[in-house]
Amino acid sequence: MSCQLAILCLLTLLLPLLSRGAPMSPAERITQAYNLALSMQENMSTLLQTYLQAQGSPFSDPGFSAPELQLSSLPPADISFKTWNALDDGERLSRVQGAFLALSQHLQLVGDDQRDLNPDNPILLAQLRDARLRAQGMLGNVAAIMTALGLPNPRAEDTVGLVPFGASAFEQKCRGYIVIREYGQWTDRAVRDLALFKAKYPL
């Protein structure tokens, strides 16, 4: 029931992307994207916890954290405040767009990995699928904002092509952890970016 409700909400948020009805103002699009980012933020901790619990020790150990694990194919969400503050609208949105493009592709990869590693864990697989759909939704929302603001929309790139497919099971588990962790960090950054736009382009 709750799963169906979540999909319904998701569809509501994604609906503007699919419909070609009356054009929305930039502020409305920003608000919509902001609400989606908040929704993603709410589900983040659950997704991470579900994922880590399914991987076994050391991932499932209490307080597990491995910041040293990085994935070169994912743009880092960390940025100095000065740099972040100095970003113009186009750069800010294109970085978010690029990140969620990479994240959506990586979440697809993680979903595939977990289908092999945890085929009997439908909750995890569903949460990964939802996360991927949300990342794609954010991608669309940001693209719509850029269009509404008259900013150039960069062409989508294939980022996962750089990911090694011959990863071992342990590497897959680590990769999934990094992707979900970065997904969370980029979601936080997107909330902050969109809050800035929301203030800048009020309804």
Added chain:
Amino acid sequence: MLFQIQISRMKTSNVIWVGNYSTVVKRDPVLHWSWKSELPLECATHFVRMRSRVDDAKIPEPRFWSNWSSWKEADAQKSLGRDPLFLFPKDKLVEEGSNVTICYISRNQQDNISCYLEGQQIHGEQLDSNVSAFKLNKVSFIRKTGTNIFCKVDQKDVIKGIVLFVSKVLEEPKDFSCETQDFKTLMCTWDPGTDTSLPKRSSQSYTLFESFSGKKILCEHKNSCNWQVDSDSQEMYNFTLMAENALGNRSVSVLFSLTHRVHPKTPYNLFLKNVSGTKATVTWKVHPIGNYSTLLCQLDLLGEGNVIQQHNVSIKENGEYLLSELEPDTEYMARVRCADANHFWKWSGSISQKFVTAEAAPSEALDVWRNVKSVSGHPTVTLFWKPLSKLHANGKILSYNVIVENLDRPSRLEVHSVPATANGTELTLDQYSYQIHVTALNSAGPSPASVIVVSGDPGNEEAEEERINGTEDGFSVSWKPQSRKAIGYVVEWCDHPQDLPCDLQWKNLSSNTTSTVISSGAFRPGVRYNFRIYEISTERMANLLEKKAGYLKELAPSDNPQVVVSNLTSHSFTLSWKDYSTDSQPGFIQGYYVYLRSKAEKECHPGFKKATLSDKSACCQHRIDNPEQKTFVMENLQPESVYEFLVTPYTSAGSGPVDTFTKVTTPDEYSHILIRIILPMIICVLLIMITCYLKSQWMKEKCYPDIPDPYKSNVLSLIKSKENPHLTIMNVSDCVPDAIEVIHKPEGSKIQFLGASKSLTETEFTKPAYLYLLPAEKNYSGPGPCICFENLTYNEAAADSGSCGHFPVTPQAPPSQPGPLTSPENLLKALEKNYMNSLGEIAAGEASVNYVSQLASQMSGDKDGLPTNPPEPVHCSEYKMQMAIPLGLASPPPAENSGLSSTTPLDQSEHYR
């Protein structure tokens, strides 16, 4: 050719394995041989070399080995990247319980590396400066997603890991067997045991191989496989089932003849026909097996879940059987299953059908009992009967018929129909004997009649009650037969004697029985059960034989009687509890304990003994052994003392609660005496006072009249008899007053009159003054026509003065007239004034009396209840001469009279003095 292979590790001299490999070498041979290293090859450099020798029997000995080949090096580390840490083997699949060796390769010798298996640190063996190996013995299955092993470089936040996929051990298939239902298909089934499948690994598979035909199939399911029987030619089958997974295989075989593995299909079309009360026909069909096969079918008849009948029927295709000895109106189930009649292998599945037999008339008479009582002078019979059991009812009871026949006077039979829901009925009869027939009716007919005879005259229903003891099994009741004509006995009791209705129960017993055990789930300890034993005569009339009463288990009384205290005296009181019923107690009351305690008395009274209560306090206890003695007199008590008492009954199980004592305080010893004396005295005084009040006028006339009658004076009679017999009473008409004695009294002595009469005799009358009223005799001093007398009831001193004929006037003047009375004018004025006052004070009736008395007119005024002036204090009680004053005298006398009366108010008490 035979090849000998040597494998070294780390260095060529360290040979760790030597083995032979024999194969047929053909032209242009490329031979393949593999070897599995326990230690991952990435962990250390391995070397291999070999030599060969001809291994052909055709070639005669001696056969020589070739030279060793050069060492071939296998160094997997060279192909590793630049990562600081590597862990091997990656994603290895092992069986649970096996031993596994893992290793890590570090690029930096200085690094301190620690490794963990599921959070537990593991310690290994260092192979060289960069490589350490860990041997894991008997690895256990943790989860399907694998066991994580990881190593990390301290201080560098480098983490590397592997996943060891531990599989459950593949088990040998159990209960492997094959059978056919139609000689066309063989169904082989087995129990696969534990599932060994893992993620990313193919699951275990099952292959069926038949050795006679050489056919082999891969089974689609993990626990069954279908084998097609090609033709009728093959009778014997030898199947091998092989289970296989990535780590190994297990197999099991079975050899059988096809005809011995026939498992027929479940029969169908099971019907019941011609179902009567006791019989029914069952028909069913089976699927044919081959052309000549015969099936053995088992027909079960079930009632209430239990198999009642079982029949075996051999059939080809259609089955039929007649079931008999069935009970009417009973639900049954017919169940059929079949097997190969020639070679029994397995029963087919079962088919079943429920059916209900038809109803029949009830087979047994009702068990009827009665209770006769008199209501408004008419004998009323309450009939009770027990519902027929399902076995005897043979159907749904629709109603009960009660037929009443008068035995003493031929008359029409009374027929009563009682609804099926009732278990009894009530009949009002006359003073005759009646025979009552009771039958139960269902749709098929009536039951045999149950006959009971009731007499309108209840007769003697009393019998001596005997006590019996209950046991865990119930009450053992026995009786003595009274006559030999008894056809049976009935024991009657109530399951709930304290309730209304009491749930009457009865038990029928045969004539040769003289005892029975009455048991009931309703029996409870502490409840008195009364049993009545009746003898059933040949006329089917019940006569009371004996009465029994008993307890399943006697209990101690739970309540104490309500005790009334009476006859309370200073030394005793009486306790009584006559309302206490001994019959409704939780045990046979054997008597009572009377407890008494007092702070005043330390010793117990005779008949009492000391007892200690549960609260450790001491008291005195007296035991009454007669349960019907419900009074007790406490004697020899102390007056004005507080006593506490308690009466508690006791049974064989103990006494009642000893908790709440009642306080009684004995009264004072003399109080009753005082009450006996003082009360009558008070009543007497009151009576006297009331009498005096009512007779006051009479008393006054008799004892102290306002004007005493000298003739009636006792003094006179006394004087006459003792002193002067000639003394006579002065006649008023004879006495002519001639002078008024005026007493001059100084003003200062007036105060003395207020308090003491004593002064009268001493000082006041020093100088009497006389006022002569008769002018003819101015100096009259001796006895004259005036007769003097002594009024002894008054002041004797004044009487003795010898001033006969003189009237001493009270020297009292009203306060309003302070002037001296020395002159006649003043005196007359004063008298006149006083007279006028006196007229106003005296009542009308009295004012007409012509006597002037010294007695205060105030008295008469008081007694009449009409006081005109407030009573004045008596100033003196001096002597006053009495005299009669004729009405025809001159005007001064009224003034004189009034002056006398008004100035001499006497207190009543003075007269009695």
